[in-house]
Amino acid sequence: MPDATGLELIAQELRDAHGEGVVTDTLFFRNQATLSVAPDSIRAVLAHLRGKGYGFLASVHGVDYYPQEPRLGVVYELLDMSRVDRVAVKLRVASDAPDVESVTEDWPTANHQEREVYDMFGVVFHGHPDLRRILMPEDYEGHPQRRDFPIGGEPVIFTYNEAESYPSGHPPGRAGRVESPE
């Protein structure tokens, strides 16, 4: 881990290179370094950190800070394999405009992980090659990992209750049940 001073140095470097507003906060907690950055600068920040040796993107995951605003967070865990050094980069977006630039082009590993964050939290990654739901069914409504999404009571859809299981009365994209031939 970079120590608290090292983290400040990285933050200062980022501010010098990409403008004052790029790093909004730094946090050194339990020996783990976290940089909070502006959402629109995420690609530049990750590219800069890659230049500093953090060449492995270990994980991308979402967090919901409900009821705070901006409530949705995305965390990128970076790793420098030669110095065995980790730094987390965090950004926050509002739930009514959850727009983040995708980093899949620079970091192919983010592909599935961004899809999962989109699926579970509804964060939209612009520029992602194939932004679809990954774990939930394609026609699922809502983003289940959000804190205000209720737990339990998930209806199990069988043929007999198919119609009442959707708010619109029928599965999306289908105007009614397909008649089977006699």
Added chain:
Amino acid sequence: MSSTGQPTISEYRRREQSITLSPLEEQLGEAGREGSTQELLTLNFGPHHPATHGVLRLLVTLQGELVRDVKPIIGYVHTGIEKTAEDKSYWKVIPVIERMDYLSYYFNALAFCGAVETLCEVEVPKRAQYLRVIHLELNRIMSHLVWLGTSALDLGAISMFWYCFREREKILDLFEMSSGQRMHTRYFQVGGVIEDIPRGFAEKLDGFLKEMPSRVDQYGALLNRNEIVLHRLRGTCPLDAETLLSLGVTGPLLRAAGNPWDLRKAAPYCSYEDFEFKIPVGTHGDNYDRFAVRLAEMYESVKIVAQALEGLPEGPHITEDRKIALPPRHELATSMEALIHHFKLVTEGMRVPPGEVYYPIESPRGELGCFVRSDGSSKPARVHMRDPSFVNLQATAPMVKGAYIADMIATLAMLDPILGGIDR
């Protein structure tokens, strides 16, 4: 048929067609162009298929027997464990977390407990750390045995399956002895392990450790000289370390490509710095190296367990911090304080200081990281597992593009994906 006589596209078919395969023309060359005599076939593979190691579904584009594109489709065993965990107090999260990657339950439990321990700044007693290492490495052997048995089955070697499960049974018996359960043991607790090992465990484990290396020798002898296995594995579907790293792949797959990255050595946790062991690496990064690396890892795990058993220190098996761990049973009869702590822990659970941590460990499949966010209450505000199977699965397509469909089966076996971990 609809009432107008037009054939209706079913919802299922419509969704199927909406899945975009990667831009085909560039990879297909001759076959992609118009007027080509070669035909492309899109084949649905799984989710219920014995060779997919769980409910993995692949949409495979074939040109003859050559794989041109693969799209993994997952989510069939998604059970919302991360969501469930947010509704449980910390110590009740452990059993559900263990059920994610169902072959490496000790690792799941350690990743979560480690994250919570970091948040609480709890010191784990040395004896507990050694007991953890013993169980972790036994679990690693067990996981590799299941992988070896089922992979050999995919390649047509049925007897391997029975041999591997014979040894796996012995490990499960040991787990049953120490915790009462064979799988999903809930043995690891925040702050240590739930119980010390019982009388007779060390002798039984010692017997197993003496026997196991010769068993691995036998597996090697059975497979390493098997013409069919060698033909199926050697030189098939290699991928270089550079590409693997950009895809986030870790664990035996990365080590097979020659990069000796292993968190047990690089960033030791849980007293791994006390033990002497080697990290097996491959040279070509093909399926044979993936097989050989895992086989060699079993020897190393046996060595680690033997050292941990030999050097097992005396002392408590769980932290004495009463705000974290339950007081011992006998104290409840004599101490009011202990009774209060017991009551508070069982009803409400422990309170964890607010904050976020990420705790990575080396599971049998690569970096298993647990992200825990606490808001200061007795339930986690967010639990996320960075599961190695989920990330490693992205390497399927680059590995098998241009290979034969039979090699895809072998590659899938050597990838060792656990769908419980992928879908969580």
